[in-house]
Amino acid sequence: MVARDVLHRAPKVLLHDHLDGGLRPQTIVDLAGVIGHELPTSDADGLARWFAESCNSGSLELYLETFRHTVAVMQTPDALRRVAREMVLDLAADGVVYVESRWAPEQHLTAGLELDQAVAAVRDGLAEGMAEARVKGTPIVARQILTAMRHASSAREIAELAIRHRDERVAGFDIAGAEAGYPPTRHLDAFDYIKRNNGYITIHAGEAFGLPSIWEAVQLCGANRLGHGVRVIDDITISGDQVQLGRLASYIRNVRVPLEMCPSSNVQTGAVASIADHPIRILAQLGFRVTVNTDNRLMSNTTMTREFERLSDAFDYQLSDIRWLTLNAIKSAFSPHPDRLALIENVIKPGYQTLLEELDQSA
Ligand SMILES: O=c1[nH]cnc2c1ncn2[C@@H]1O[C@H](CO)[C@@H](O)[C@H]1O
Numbered sequence: 001m002v003a004r005d006v007l008h009r010a011p012k013v014l015l016h017d018h019l020d021g022g023l024r025p026q027t028i029v030d031l032a033g034v035i036g037h038e039l040p041t042s043d044a045d046g047l048a049r050w051f052a053e054s055c056n057s058g059s060l061e062l063y064l065e066t067f068r069h070t071v072a073v074m075q076t077p078d079a080l081r082r083v084a085r086e087m088v089l090d091l092a093a094d095g096v097v098y099v100e101s102r103w104a105p106e107q108h109l110t111a112g113l114e115l116d117q118a119v120a121a122v123r124d125g126l127a128e129g130m131a132e133a134r135v136k137g138t139p140i141v142a143r144q145i146l147t148a149m150r151h152a153s154s155a156r157e158i159a160e161l162a163i164r165h166r167d168e169r170v171a172g173f174d175i176a177g178a179e180a181g182y183p184p185t186r187h188l189d190a191f192d193y194i195k196r197n198n199g200y201i202t203i204h205a206g207e208a209f210g211l212p213s214i215w216e217a218v219q220l221c222g223a224n225r226l227g228h229g230v231r232v233i234d235d236i237t238i239s240g241d242q243v244q245l246g247r248l249a250s251y252i253r254n255v256r257v258p259l260e261m262c263p264s265s266n267v268q269t270g271a272v273a274s275i276a277d278h279p280i281r282i283l284a285q286l287g288f289r290v291t292v293n294t295d296n297r298l299m300s301n302t303t304m305t306r307e308f309e310r311l312s313d314a315f316d317y318q319l320s321d322i323r324w325l326t327l328n329a330i331k332s333a334f335s336p337h338p339d340r341l342a343l344i345e346n347v348i349k350p351g352y353q354t355l356l357e358e359l360d361q362s363a
């Protein structure tokens with residue numbers, strides 16, 4: 001098991017974190033006060049508990065209902081900028097050196113914002129957060145992923161928005177929301193648009209629904225990464241020390257499709273029974289391109305440090321395992337290859353080297 005302090009200091013990479021799932025409780029209270037939005041409680045600690053408890057139902061649909069409150073307070077450029085800036089600062093303080101933060105612009109238009117304005121507000125918040133983090137000595141690279149809601153019909157418009165802003169810190173395109181009943185192929189035209197424009201796609205798939213969703217995402221929609229993807233385990237048969245991969249699982253492993261796994265979130269929505277039962281362990285052993293993510297820090301009352309701590313507890317992961325997971329993540333980022341190499345060589349490898357040497361000396 002790796003000590004919390006070591007995990008905290010280790011450079012970390014976060015590919016799957018929802019901007020509207022990571023607000024500071026006090027910020028929700030502040031912003032709700034300004035617009036007169038009614039919250040379950042106006043006490044920040046009480047609100048943090050309310051989110052975490054409401055999200056423990058074992059149902060993705062109930063889990064998603066809580067976003068009503070965070071989305072409600074993120075409807076103006078000021079609010080979006082503040083939330084984005086604070087997200088960057090909170091992650092930098094947790095030792096995250098690279099983040100792709102996702103959110104669904106179509107959910108932020110109720111006060112009259114235009115899609116492009118909303119994206120610009122988040123871009124400005126990211127820039128402010130990065131500049132402040134650099135001054136604090138905790139540099140971080142922050143980008144956004146634009147999500148379309150899978151039950152809605154704006155996906156093509158959001159795909160165009162993502163391409164239009166790709167040179168302004170928009171790294172890629174995603175779909176999220178309730179999975180059962182809303183297969184990825186509902187939005188084929190959006191994915192097609194992204195592909196034709198050489199953009200990048202991640203798809204929430206294999207979380208609340210199984211292999212057909214994963215297959216569509218990868219083979220019909222051209223997903224470069226899978227959000228969660230936990231159910232790929234359904235295509236793997238294990239009996240004793242015999243392991244048999246089905247064609248889909250083999251394909252995903254062979255072409256190195258990154259799996260954005262979110263352990264705490266998966267337990268809350270019932271995708272897995274417990275951290276100890278999480279398929280991440282076996283998938284990592286089998287050599288899948290596994291990454292570790294927070295999904296929604298507010299709803300899961302978590303951080304990257306905490307996710308690694310829980311895995312390290314459950315599976316006796318060592319710092320070398322955390323390093324492998326982090327390298328998987330940065331290799332899978334939607335940023336230019338030379339930028340990723342620079343982060344690996346200048347930040348991630350040296351960061352782990354220092355920590356590993358410290359651990360050696362104290363052993
Ligand atoms: O784990 C998840 N699975 C599916 N959808 C999610 C998850 N977490 C958040 N969202 C959805 O994504 C929207 C944009 O950020 C959120 O508003 C929420 O509805």
Ligand SMILES: [Zn+2]
Nearest residue numbers: 018204227295
């Ligand atoms: Zn998610």
